[in-house]
Amino acid sequence: MSRIVTRDLTKAYGDLAVIEPLSLDVPAGQFISVIGPSGCGKTTLMRVLAGLEPPSGGDVTVDGQAPATARSRKRVAMVPQQPGLLPWRTVRANARLLLDVNRASTPPDAADPTALLQEVGLGDFMDAYPHELSGGMQQRVALVRALALHAPLLVMDEPFAALDEITRAGMRGLLNHLVEGRGVTVFFITHSIAEAVALSDRVLVSSPRPARVVADITVDLPRPRAADVEDEPRFVELCAQVRHALHGGMS
Amino acid sequence: MSRRFLAPAVGIVVFLGVWEAFVRIFHVRKFVLRAPSAALRHLWNTRSTFLEAGWITVQHAGVGLLISLTIGVLVGAVLAASPFLEHATQPVLTLVQVAPWFAYVSSVVLWLGSGTPPALFMVGLVCLPAYVFATVDGMRSVEPATLELFRSVDAGRWEVLWRLRLPSAAPVLFTTSRFNLGLALAAAYYVEGANLSNEGIGAIGRRASAAASGADTLWAAVFAMAILGVLGLLLISLLQHVVLHWHAAHRTRPA
Numbered sequence: 020m021s022r023i024v025t026r027d028l029t030k031a032y033g034d035l036a037v038i039e040p041l042s043l044d045v046p047a048g049q050f051i052s053v054i055g056p057s058g059c060g061k062t063t064l065m066r067v068l069a070g071l072e073p074p075s076g077g078d079v080t081v082d083g084q085a086p087a088t089a090r091s092r093k094r095v096a097m098v099p100q101q102p103g104l105l106p107w108r109t110v111r112a113n114a115r116l117l118l119d120v121n122r123a124s125t126p127p128d129a130a131d132p133t134a135l136l137q138e139v140g141l142g143d144f145m146d147a148y149p150h151e152l153s154g155g156m157q158q159r160v161a162l163v164r165a166l167a168l169h170a171p172l173l174v175m176d177e178p179f180a181a182l183d184e185i186t187r188a189g190m191r192g193l194l195n196h197l198v199e200g201r202g203v204t205v206f207f208i209t210h211s212i213a214e215a216v217a218l219s220d221r222v223l224v225s226s227p228r229p230a231r232v233v234a235d236i237t238v239d240l241p242r243p244r245a246a247d248v249e250d251e252p253r254f255v256e257l258c259a260q261v262r263h264a265l266h267g268g269m270s
Numbered sequence: 271m272s273r274r275f276l277a278p279a280v281g282i283v284v285f286l287g288v289w290e291a292f293v294r295i296f297h298v299r300k301f302v303l304r305a306p307s308a309a310l311r312h313l314w315n316t317r318s319t320f321l322e323a324g325w326i327t328v329q330h331a332g333v334g335l336l337i338s339l340t341i342g343v344l345v346g347a348v349l350a351a352s353p354f355l356e357h358a359t360q361p362v363l364t365l366v367q368v369a370p371w372f373a374y375v376s377s378v379v380l381w382l383g384s385g386t387p388p389a390l391f392m393v394g395l396v397c398l399p400a401y402v403f404a405t406v407d408g409m410r411s412v413e414p415a416t417l418e419l420f421r422s423v424d425a426g427r428w429e430v431l432w433r434l435r436l437p438s439a440a441p442v443l444f445t446t447s448r449f450n451l452g453l454a455l456a457a458a459y460y461v462e463g464a465n466l467s468n469e470g471i472g473a474i475g476r477r478a479s480a481a482a483s484g485a486d487t488l489w490a491a492v493f494a495m496a497i498l499g500v501l502g503l504l505l506i507s508l509l510q511h512v513v514l515h516w517h518a519a520h521r522t523r524p525a
């Protein structure tokens with residue numbers, strides 16, 4: 020069963036059409052990226068999938084349920100662009116936040132995020148407060164906070180956009196390591212072609228608003244992704260393919 | 271730490287020194303201005319009276335402030351959730367804030383009788399608007415992205431309030447408490463003065479202004495109130511340091 024299914028999904032704000040009829044099947048465990056010009060409707064699509072915004076038309080299901088239902092069952096985990104850590108909570112408590120909130124709906128398989136914090140290299144910072152962390156460390160906490168839910172769908176809105184290039188490269192490797200083998204479906208928004216190709220199994224390229232898929236590119240790089248995947252000729256080829264689709268869609 | 275207390279101490283000593291010199295050099299009349307040395311000496315000589323009265327005033331101002339804070343946060347939380355109610359109550363609260371409250375203190379005393387009730391009522395009332403406004407602002411200061419994160423796991427209204435909005439309002443509530451402390455002490459003093467029960471520093475002050483030889487006592491009362499204010503501020507700072515240790519203002523390193 021596919022994790023995300025949309026049939027002629029549309030979204031408009033008043034007269035402003037944001038998403039053109041979109042039909043999409045995302046199989047379980049797929050890492051799918053969306054790349055497109057600023058303002059084309061990527062965040063809007065993510066918010067519809069996360070059940071934060073109702074679609075204007077068409078059908079959409081996440082894990083076989085309406086997105087709003089999936090949201091109320093905590094089946095969608097979100098990583099926003101800014102880490103959004105609560106300054107009064109320690110790293111450990113921030114990592115637990117999505118488990119603590121609406122606790123009645125926390126799935127039974129959700130585990131203590133301590134092990135995950137160790138895994139992302141924050142073992143020595145469990146009791147630190149967010150202001151004691153670098154931007155990259157804060158975003159790692161945000162990642163752990165989302166993964167701890169064990170939700171089948173992880174949606175990420177340009178999570179690394181605010182980070183410097185070196186930290187970003189490290190985060191790509193970390194994210195690949197974290198999601199490979201976990202069976203989680205990832206819906207990832209980015210403006211970086213290299214990031215999309217390095218992380219994804221599939222890259223959707225969108226036109227300017229209203230969003231329309233101009234290219235659906237399968238990334239056939241082997242998993243687990245090698246640390247030096249970006250040096251491979253196939254990686255460079257795929258990046259060129261995405262870039263052409265992006266520029267074609269813009270004109 | 272010592273630097274933090276040195277500067278205010280120097281400021282106060284210099285201020286008192288100038289005051290003392292002014293009174294001595296120009297031979298200012300007693301009721302107009304008393305030399306700090308004379309007022310402080312009198313305060314020390316009658317310290318048992320002032321300790322007893324001070325304790326009453328501390329209770330009036332302190333408990334009144336806490337009642338005001340509690341009601342202010344409750345009202346503010348409701349108003350933060352409803353712009354209509356906010357706009358409906360704003361003029362009333364502003365009126366309470368700007369109206370000369372000392373003008374109607376005696377009416378309140380007539381209404382609530384003597385002793386503690388009118389004191390708590392007035393302190394609670396004059397501090398309320400600032401607490402309500404601060405709560406509304408603080409609760410609204412939450413980042414939309416953080417709110418969306420809470421919504422993404424279907425957090426309930428109460429949970430958003432309790433886990434997100436209230437802690438976000440804590441810093442501005444502390445700032446407001448510093449401001450309200452002065453108001454609370456002034457209101458307590460006034461009500462005690464307008465009161466028949468003869469309790470508190472305000473009552474001492476009233477009797478002193480009525481007596482021909484009361485100048486020393488009056489100025490001792492002024493100093494007693496100032497000392498209470500300083501102690502209150504220290505207490506609030508201490509609490510703030512403990513409760514808001516995570517806050518930007520307490521960062522040990524610049525971010």
Ligand SMILES: Nc1ncnc2c1ncn2[C@@H]1O[C@H](COP(=O)(O)OP(=O)(O)OP(=O)(O)O)[C@@H](O)[C@H]1O
Pocket residue numbers: 032035037056057058059060061062063064228
């Ligand atoms: N709540 C809303 N009400 C009205 N219009 C909205 C709303 N949210 C988004 N829009 C509009 O929808 C369009 C798409 O916005 P969206 O945030 O989805 O773009 P995006 O692709 O994520 O852009 P970026 O890459 O800059 O983040 C924009 O024109 C925006 O103004």
Ligand SMILES: [Mg+2]
Pocket residue numbers: 061062063176
């Ligand atoms: Mg966006």
